[in-house]
Amino acid sequence: MKKVKFIYNPNSGDRKIPRELDKIIEVYQEYNYYVVPFRLSKDRPISDAFLDIESNYDHVLISGGDGTVDLVVNTMKELDIDIPIGILPSGTANDFAKAVNLSFDPKESIERIVKSEPKKIDIGKINDKYFINVASAGMFTDVSQKINPDFKNSIGKVSYYLKGIEEALNMREFSIRITSDELIYDGNMYLMLIFNGKTAGNINLAYKAIVDDGLLDVIVIKKILLPNMLPLLKNILKGEHLEGYNEDEILYFKTSKLRIECRDDLITDIDGEKGPDFPLEIECIKDGIQLMGY
Incomplete structure (x- = not known):
């Protein structure tokens, strides 16, 4: 069974992701994935999400807006973690998700992710x-x-x-x-x-x-x-x-x-x-x- 690390911002957008948790896990389990969730909060550093990163995760699913994705990507770069990411858009604007035509429906989004191969794309860097x-x-x-x-x-x-x-x-x-x-x-x-x-x-x-x-x-x-x-x-x-x-x-x-x-x-x-x-x-x-x- 493959493993996915699911990092989500419960306060993004209209705060719908906490209500979708069961559906997200259900869809992943249908495709034989084991989901390990991590809830973003001010009380714990984002690096805690990767304490078990040596457990051979297939990919990291990020749910939130562009700022949340930035936060996770920056943390992965700092920790030198090179694992594919999937994005489940749930922010207010979700500009990047729209730029690359990602789905906003949890079921469709996850199905696209598990059926796809990772593609390398660019990111920007401004100072550090x-x-x-x-x-x-x-x-x-x-x-x-x-x-x-x-x-x-x-x-x-x-x-x-x-x-x-x-x-x-x-x-x-x-x-x-x-x-x-x-x-x-x-x-x-x-x-x-x-x-x-x-x-x-x-x-x-x-x-x-x-x-x-x-x-x-x-x-x-x-x-x-x-x-x-x-x-x-x-x-x-x-x-x-x-x-x-x-x-x-x-x-x-x-x-x-x-x-x-x-x-x-x-x-x-x-x-x-x-x-x-x-x-x-x-x-x-x-x-x-x-x-x-x-």
């Missing part, structure tokens, strides 16, 4: 932290950090939109310097996003992104005059492509490695959680993890 979907800084990027968790869980995506409107009414520009083999930019910007996935807050921005090409997609929205900014924000919120904007307004390029410096007080965000301080050394880790069900 890894991310699966997006690292960002500037306007809108710390919205998730500013939302009360209970408020976010109670009204879900609406909480992001409400906080986003508040951010838009208080736009602020930041002075940055970007250095990569592809370009050097020294100037002001409102927003910067470095994608491994495709979406942020369910908005499809990095529509050219491919999760196994060894490259990150970088989008920088420069300082733009207000009459031009309003139509741009409208298009972003509608999820429309950013084609048609010139380099005086938007930078969109692919790279495997870049350095970003900021002359202002600016915090970073990694998949909805606080990221490291500037300067940032960012790179794409080619084939960084093995994903099942993709």
Whole structure:
């Protein structure tokens, strides 16, 4: 009988996973898997989930949002654990799960996982932290950090939109310097996003992104005059492509490695959680993890 380590965040999204535990175990047992669950909490370090990792686990199933997946992936990297992962999306946005077309139905998701072979995909690294979907800084990027968790869980995506409107009414520009083999930019910007996935807050921005090409997609929205900014924000919120904007307004390029410096007080965000301080050394880790069900 194969073994799967099941790590879940009971507070993700609408907190449905605790109600689905029996179904998850039932489906796995139908496929002759033995499930070893670990409940994430503030009282125990995530590393405790891997105390028995020498017990030959077939894969690790992670249930939560992008931040939960990041937490587990970072812990696995720290412990030098190279076991395939499966993702059962249960967060509020679940941007990465949507980018790779994962199922949100527990039964279908598990069946896809157990019937699949692991595929190597890229992850991003920003200083000493890894991310699966997006690292960002500037306007809108710390919205998730500013939302009360209970408020976010109670009204879900609406909480992001409400906080986003508040951010838009208080736009602020930041002075940055970007250095990569592809370009050097020294100037002001409102927003910067470095994608491994495709979406942020369910908005499809990095529509050219491919999760196994060894490259990150970088989008920088420069300082733009207000009459031009309003139509741009409208298009972003509608999820429309950013084609048609010139380099005086938007930078969109692919790279495997870049350095970003900021002359202002600016915090970073990694998949909805606080990221490291500037300067940032960012790179794409080619084939960084093995994903099942993709």
